[in-house]
Every structure is written in C-alpha cells, then in structure tokens.
Amino acid sequence: MIAPTEPFLLRNIDPKKIMISNSGDKRLLRKWLFEKEDKGKLTWTLCLYGTPGMAKEAGLSIQEFWEEIINACYLDKENPIKTWESTFKRIDDLKNKLNNLPVDTYHMISEKTDLHIKLGEHRRFQGGGGANIPSFEIFTSPDWRGVNGKIFFNFPLYRYGNIIKNIQLEFKDGVVIKATADKNEKLLQEMIKQKNADKIGEFSLTDKRFSKISKFMANTLYDENFGGEYGNSHLAVGTSYHDCYSGDIKKMGELDWEKLGFNESIEHCDIINTNPKTVEAIMKDGTKKIIYKNGLFVI
Numbered sequence: 257m258i259a260p261t262e263p264f265l266l267r268n269i270d271p272k273k274i275m276i277s278n279s280g281d282k283r284l285l286r287k288w289l290f291e292k293e294d295k296g297k298l299t300w301t302l303c304l305y306g307t308p309g310m311a312k313e314a315g316l317s318i319q320e321f322w323e324e325i326i327n328a329c330y331l332d333k334e335n336p337i338k339t340w341e342s343t344f345k346r347i348d349d350l351k352n353k354l355n356n357l358p359v360d361t362y363h364m365i366s367e368k369t370d371l372h373i374k375l376g377e378h379r380r381f382q383g384g385g386g387a388n389i390p391s392f393e394i395f396t397s398p399d400w401r402g403v404n405g406k407i408f409f410n411f412p413l414y415r416y417g418n419i420i421k422n423i424q425l426e427f428k429d430g431v432v433i434k435a436t437a438d439k440n441e442k443l444l445q446e447m448i449k450q451k452n453a454d455k456i457g458e459f460s461l462t463d464k465r466f467s468k469i470s471k472f473m474a475n476t477l478y479d480e481n482f483g484g485e486y487g488n489s490h491l492a493v494g495t496s497y498h499d500c501y502s503g504d505i506k507k508m509g510e511l512d513w514e515k516l517g518f519n520e521s522i523e524h525c526d527i528i529n530t531n532p533k534t535v536e537a538i539m540k541d542g543t544k545k546i547i548y549k550n551g552l553f554v555i
Contacts, residue, residue, distance in 0.1 A: 258477060259305035263313050266417025271446035274416045278450060278522045286495075286522055294498050294505045303329075303389045304477055313414075314474040327468040328390040328478065343392070343466055347384035350463070351394055353555045354381045354547070355502075359537045362398075362459065362547075364489060366533035367408055368424065373459050374402020376517050380502040392467040392481045394553075395460035397496035399517030401430040403456055407491065411482065411528035414474040420444050423527055425493075430455055430517075432493070448493055452521035458492035460526070461535065464551035480526040487551030488530045494523030 266274060292298040304325060311321035326332050330339040362373045376399025383394040409423040421439040425432050432454040437444045448454045460480065467483025482488045496518040498505050513520065535548035547555045 257303055257305055258475065259307055259310075261307050261309045263310050263414070263474060264417050269417070271416070271443040274443070275446050275450055290495075290498065294508070296506075300387055301389060302387065302477055304473075304475060310474060313419075314472055316471060316473075320471070321473070324469060324471055324473060324478070328481070340386075344384040344386070347392070347394060347466065350553050350555070351381045351383060354394065357537055357545070357547075357555075358540045360540045361402065361538045363536045363538060363544075364407070364533060365536075366489075366529060367410070367531045369405075369407045369529065369531075369533065371405035371407045371427070372403070373456075374399045376402065378502045378516060380500055382497065382500055388477055388481075390467070390469070390478070390481055392469075392483065393460045393462045393490075395458050395497070395500070397457055397498075397500040397518055398459050399430075400455040400457070400496070400519045401517045403427045403430045407529065408531075409490075409527045409529050411479060411488070411530045412472055412474075413525075413527055414476065414479070415447070415525055416443060418443055419474070425491075425527075427456075447523060447525060450494075450521060450523050452519050453494045453523035453525075455493065455519045455521070456491050457494050457496035457519045457521065457524055458490075458526070460490050460492075461548050461553070462487045462489075463553050476526050479528055482528060482530055483551075484530055485551065486530060486532045487548075488528050489533060489535070489548075490526045490528040492524050492526045494521040494525055495519055 306321040308318050311318045330336040333339045359375050364371045379396050381394050381396045406426040413420040418440050420437050423437045426434040464483040464487040467481050469482050470484050480490050532550045537545045537547045
C-alpha cells in the first residue's frame with residue numbers, strides 16, 4: 257500500500273546523495289526480488305491510499321484526490337470486480353492482437369517526438385494482470401539497443417521526492433545522448449547516470465477507453481495509467497521486465513538476457529507523454545500499420 261504523508265521530504269536533498277541510496281544493499285535486494293519473480297515465487301499487488309500530503313502536492317483537495325482513486329478503481333460501480341474482469345478481458349484481446357503482429361520496430365510521432373523503438377526477438381506485450389491496481393497500460397520491454405530519436409514528456413514526473421517538468425530525451429543506438437528538463441534537470445541527469453539508467457526497459461501505451469484517470473496525481477502508479485483526452489505513452493529508463501520474454505523465463509541466465517537486449521539497472525523510472533500521438537508498427541517485411549492514434553488502439 258502506497259500512502260506517504262510527506263511525499264516531498266527529499267525536496268532539498270542533493271540529487272547525488274539521493275542516488276547513493278540505490279547502491280549496495282538495495283541493488284542486491286532488487287536483484288534477489290527479480291530472481292524470485294522469475295522463478296514464480298513472488299507476486300504483488302500495489303494500490304494507493306490517499307493522504308492529505310499527496311493531495312496537496314498534486315494540487316488537489318483530499319476529496320478530489322479520493323474521487324480520482326474511486327473512479328480509477330471502479331469503486332463507484334455496483335460490482336467493481338466484474339468491471340475489472342471485463343476491462344482485463346478487453347486488454348487481453350488487444351495484447352493478443354499486438355503479439356500476433358510480425359513487428360520489427362515501432363515509430364512514435366507526437367509533439368517534439370520522433371522516436372523509433374525496435375521490439376526485439378522473443379518479446380510479448382503484458383498488462384491487465386492485477387499486479388498494479390489500477391492498471392490499464394499495455395507494455396513490453398523492447399530491445400534497448402534499437403531506440404533512436406527524440407521524445408518529449410509533457411506530463412510532470414514525481415520522482416525521489418521532487419517534481420521534474422518537461423523532460424526531453426534524445427537516443428542514439430539505445431543510449432540517452434541528451435537529457436533536459438525545465439525543472440529539476442540536475443536530478444534527471446543524476447538519475448540517468450546510474451548504471452544502465454540511460455537505456456530503456458519499458459515501452460507502454462494506455463487506451464483512454466479503459467482509464468478514468470484524468471488528473472496529475474504525483475504518483476507513478478496513477479500517472480503511468482493516465483487516460484484523459486489522449487491516453488498516454490510512457491517509457492521507463494532503467495531495468496526491463498523479464499515477463500515480457502515470450503519463452504521460458506526459468507531457463508534464462510544473465511548472458512541470455514543481455515544477448516536479447518533486456519536492460520538491467522537498479523533504476524526503473526516511468527516518464528509519461530499525454531499529448532496526442534500516432535504509433536506506427538513497421539513490420540519485418542517493411543509494411544506499415546498504425547496501431548495507436550490519439551489515445552486509442554486502432555488494431
């Protein structure tokens with residue numbers, strides 16, 4: 257359960273000191289947890305309990321904050337569980353369609369954004385599993401080596417007790433070569449200086465028909481599932497999700513993940529674009545198909 261009373265406690269801390277907390281024992285703990293998950297011995301469900309501190313930093317009253325939670329989790333429905341089951345079924349249908357396409361690369365166009373993302377071999381899209389509540393995103397962990405171009409993130413990012421605004425990243429052969437922000441740029445740059453945090457571990461799209469989240473919540477669990485007028489796309493810099501591998505995870509080792517372009521890092525930070533956008537799939541035979549436009553999957 258996520259329920260910080262003072263979410264901006266680290267506001268005035270040197271970003272370099274904040275990153276130190278990600279080294280040593282925390283790095284080993286994250287690796288241990290990932291190994292347990294790969295063996296099928298770890299599951300989780302994340303959810304949010306609204307606090308006055310969180311509401312304040314999101315610019316909402318506590319009542320408005322809780323209204324967003326209630327709407328997002330279908331708690332205003334007569335039978336929320338049935339509504340979730342129906343939503344997950346629709347997400348599963350879209351995942352199956354995406355996974356059946358012979359895609360080589362995705363091409364995303366939006367404001368200040370022109371980005372190519374190579375899917376990679378033995379990939380699958382995930383989503384709708386209930387690990388996060390709410391969860392509307394459909395995501396995969398692409399081959400980090402095949403990311404080229406630039407992307408602008410218009411949505412504020414709450415990270416490490418701070419807000420980072422108007423992030424722009426530029427990639428060449430999978431590595432961030434330029435990172436800027438209008439606010440807290442130093443924190444952004446210190447974050448991606450961490451080992452392999454200058455590479456992506458996730459590419460995600462959310463269909464606005466599923467998500468009722470319409471406000472900035474200063475919390476990644478909600479912000480990465482934003483619906484609004486145009487849905488959202490987000491990239492995560494840092495580690496990949498092994499469950500986006502389409503084969504037998506239990507047979508994979510570190511060198512296998514590396515060979516396929518799955519990134520590994522202590523960091524995993526979702527950065528969000530809610531502007532209108534078009535995502536085109538470029539197939540292995542060179543043909544092209546628009547799969548997402550202005551907040552809707554169109555496959």
